[in-house]
Amino acid sequence: MNVRKWMKRMVILDLLMLGLLFLIHSREEAAHAALETAGRSAAYADLEVGGQDAAYADLEVGGQSAATGGDGTKRIALTFDDGPHPRYTEKLLDGLKERGVHATFFVTGANAEKYPEIVKRMQEEGHLIGNHTYHHVQLTAANGEQFRKEIISTNEAIREITGEDTEYIRPPYGAWNKRYEEELNMFPVLWTIDPRDWCSDDASCIVRNTIGRVKENDIILMHDQYQSSIAAALEIVDELQEEGYEFVTVDELLFD
Numbered sequence: 001m002n003v004r005k006w007m008k009r010m011v012i013l014d015l016l017m018l019g020l021l022f023l024i025h026s027r028e029e030a031a032h033a034a035l036e037t038a039g040r041s042a043a044y045a046d047l048e049v050g051g052q053d054a055a056y057a058d059l060e061v062g063g064q065s066a067a068t069g070g071d072g073t074k075r076i077a078l079t080f081d082d083g084p085h086p087r088y089t090e091k092l093l094d095g096l097k098e099r100g101v102h103a104t105f106f107v108t109g110a111n112a113e114k115y116p117e118i119v120k121r122m123q124e125e126g127h128l129i130g131n132h133t134y135h136h137v138q139l140t141a142a143n144g145e146q147f148r149k150e151i152i153s154t155n156e157a158i159r160e161i162t163g164e165d166t167e168y169i170r171p172p173y174g175a176w177n178k179r180y181e182e183e184l185n186m187f188p189v190l191w192t193i194d195p196r197d198w199c200s201d202d203a204s205c206i207v208r209n210t211i212g213r214v215k216e217n218d219i220i221l222m223h224d225q226y227q228s229s230i231a232a233a234l235e236i237v238d239e240l241q242e243e244g245y246e247f248v249t250v251d252e253l254l255f256d
């Protein structure tokens, strides 16, 4: 082999090696990037989806162990978020009282302080009052400390009115982190049926969305913020009571 040929072969080999090194390097980079992305989305998942899943798991276990009380009745829970509302909540309370139904109200601290007499009435009439943060704040990766304060100030607002501590929270949008459960002694309550009452002012549509899907131990999510929600909730009560359902508060559904 002459020198020129040999040199040429060496250059080709070098180029091949370089190419190989480049390939290995870029694959490593890609793998590294993938790890980082996965890590990041996993962290978010813990906060958002993870929180929800965990709470659902808790609910399912709780619901199962709570299945059909001793007398064989089918139980179900109505929950109302975001109140109290100065116009609609009392109408709802009137309707629930007429029907002998207890529900669960996840109030915001701000609204509870604005309408304490409505919160007091909820308590007097046997409803369960839960925490929905002070300003209706969604937990994100960045606002953990603010979220914690929102929970505490709402607990204080509720205690100021009712004289009792609440252990139940419905985190806005379902975003939750399990660390608050031990830290603040709060139990998250999500839902199993969301009739999306906020996006329809047609009560009969909300009723159909719910009745068609409902089963024992369901937790129905509604908002005492709209006339249509109040009308729908009372119609749901009437129809499901006829089917033999008993409406209970979420603590009874999950733990009794």
Ligand SMILES: [Zn+2]
Pocket: 081, 082, 132, 136, 172, 173
């Ligand atoms: Zn809400």
